[in-house]
Amino acid sequence: MTSTDRTLFRFATAGSVDDGKSTLVGRLLHDSKAILADQLESVARTSAERGFGGEPGAIDFALLTDGLRAEREQGITIDVAYRYFATGRRSFILADCPGHVQYTRNMVTGATTADAVVVLVDARNGVLEQTRRHLAVVQLLRVPHVIVAVNKIDLLGYSQAAFSSVADEVTTLAGELGLPDAHVIPVSALAGDNVVERSANTPWYDGPSLLELLETLPSLDELETELEALRMPVQLVIRPQGAVAHDVDDPEPFRDYRAFAGRIASGTVRVGDRVQVFPGGATTTVTGIDAGPRELEAASAPQSVSLRLADQLDAARGAVVVAAGALPIPRRELDAALFWLGDRPLRPGARVLVKSGTTTVQALVPEIVGRRDLDSLALEPADGLEINDIGQVRVRLAADLPVEEYAAHRRAGAFLVIDPQSGATLAAGIVTAPVNDLKVATAGSAGIIRTTTDTEGAAA
């Protein structure tokens, strides 16, 4: 058997239209043998029908991923498509994200769950406005790793100079945006150079191939589990009360069974650990960790478990179990960045729902502090947020939420903004440090400056 300790790694692809995302994804799947004969046959047939490429038998790898009829017919990608492949070391979940300006929401969707984002750049065009926008999203959403694939290097005769000039642009941009270490790789998605194997066509490049990088970069949970304190939002409380599962032969000892079911958002819990429960902050001890009928001594993010506690706490869905001493400060007001995804714009005074962890509360957006200019990432004044805008807002909540700043804790700082009427998801939100003054945030764009230190006063 192949090894069972293969880990899971999630990544997303992004780039402008025609940079070669679909081709790259098709190439990765093909070269890692994730494409099976019947799929390949159907793609080859369609490629031939469409008269793809000059050479007979050339395959349009994009057809492997462009799943919806409209996409195939128009040769464009509309929606995030999820793809799966595995190597000896890892199983991969890949979110193939469309590059059209109006579909930035798909990029945000892909990036929120990604351990890495692969941004494609057409070597002939270099860094475009779209590249900037995608890297800005990656930075703001704190995707752990970013890889920039400089594609179509075959069309530039595998020129080192051409690659270097794009790589320099990327490095400069990454620096401006505050992206720590972007990996830059010269590739040809069409020909397969440096995608799976390192290519003999680029002897001047001595870095890893794309797949080698994806196999070795640590995933979010591998990076964070050891570092962070336990946090587990309670999804529900399990109390069988006589209605026990079929494989429990004696229901009597389970008559008073009561456990808090949830997925560990961060850290590790061990039997005997002291924990606190939000709200209220009661301290108690973990007496048992159940994963189905199996008892565990310890569990870590992102495991789903049921925690038995020594005290009968009156906690329910929405409670959060944390390591003793790590109780979050209840928040009624948030400073937040919003990635606006709704068709209708956000206006100050909007009433929305906020879903964070396992809690949904009513909320008001009294103030839009500003909108990010995606070229400079600077905040500029705005009286609304349109679809695909990224803005800074203040949010007032109808009840306390146990959030943390996203920069310090991804899963505790992320939230959804939901339309209370239609139920639509309006925005991806992240809790930020307070932004009180545009002057502080913009650093240089000395234009109109509003002073908004008093959120109460600013409420619509």
Add this chain to the structure above:
Amino acid sequence: MSEPNLRVEERPQAASRNRETEVERVEEGAQRPSRNPDSAQAGFETTAARSPQPAKGLDALDTLESESIHIIREVVAEFERPVLLFSGGKDSVVVLHLAAKAFWPARVPFPVLHIDTGHNFPEVIHFRDRTVERLGLRLEVAAVQDYLDDGRLRERADGTRNPLQTLPLLDAIAAGRHDAVFGGARRDEDKARAKERILSLRDEFGQWDPRNQRPELWDLYNGRHTVGQHVRAFPISNWTELDVWRYIEREGIELPPLYYAHEREVYRRDGMWRAVSEVSPPRADEAVERRTVRYRTVGDMSCTGAVESDAASVGDVVREVATSTLTERGATRADDRISEAAMEDRKKDGYF
């Protein structure tokens, strides 16, 4: 039947007891009784005992299992009347197994629904009934045959009943007032499914609008819906066929026997081996042979093909799937061969 009490109300104002003192007492429930020795069949015996070490580098299956259990619990917490589409096929069996784990030691807190095309493999119906009885679940059945009998549906020229399932499914969802419907669909099955959300909103006609899907962000699922709408929930969206088999092996999950190699009267049609049965008779020019086959998917008998295989045990099947050169649908489902967009069209019309 008494369903277990899973408390899902929104959180109270404050914890009622705020004890700061050390408490030594261990609850009664914390003493774990032994399990029923008969439960070896029940799908909970793990074949390989695994160490209870903290999850430094959880393996891929553990991570997928945790994600799926999280999804199942979210749906149960946020919806009034979920139901699981249960065909006895391996994917729905795995979802049921995950649900059993998610709520253990309480019973699975929702019923299962079978859309019965009438073209069933008898082994699968037998397995379905035994599983439901063993787990103490309620089974709802919506029969395509009833619709054909009273004229609400008409038999298709090709005899395939898979596309006929949509109407009984939607009626059953409405009749059961189900606001959430769990399914075992996986994104690796098909190009259209690759774009499906984990929680997917459907209108009163069950329709899927692929161009207007909610963005799915982090692991925060938005299940809000209005009257008449319901949500399809796909907890194993991110599993591949191989993951499913590895998990079946690891957890010792029982399946209908036709997933494993057995001898059967078959004939060749559309490049697949089709079982000889009342609902799928061979034509005069189709020679019947006895061959050793197994099924990679289990659906309507009139359109599901078998593959030649010697894989008689779960370990054999894992090895076979790992080295297969065909997708499971390509190998075995006539309905998906109709066109490039076959699945997309059926999904838009409210199919699973």
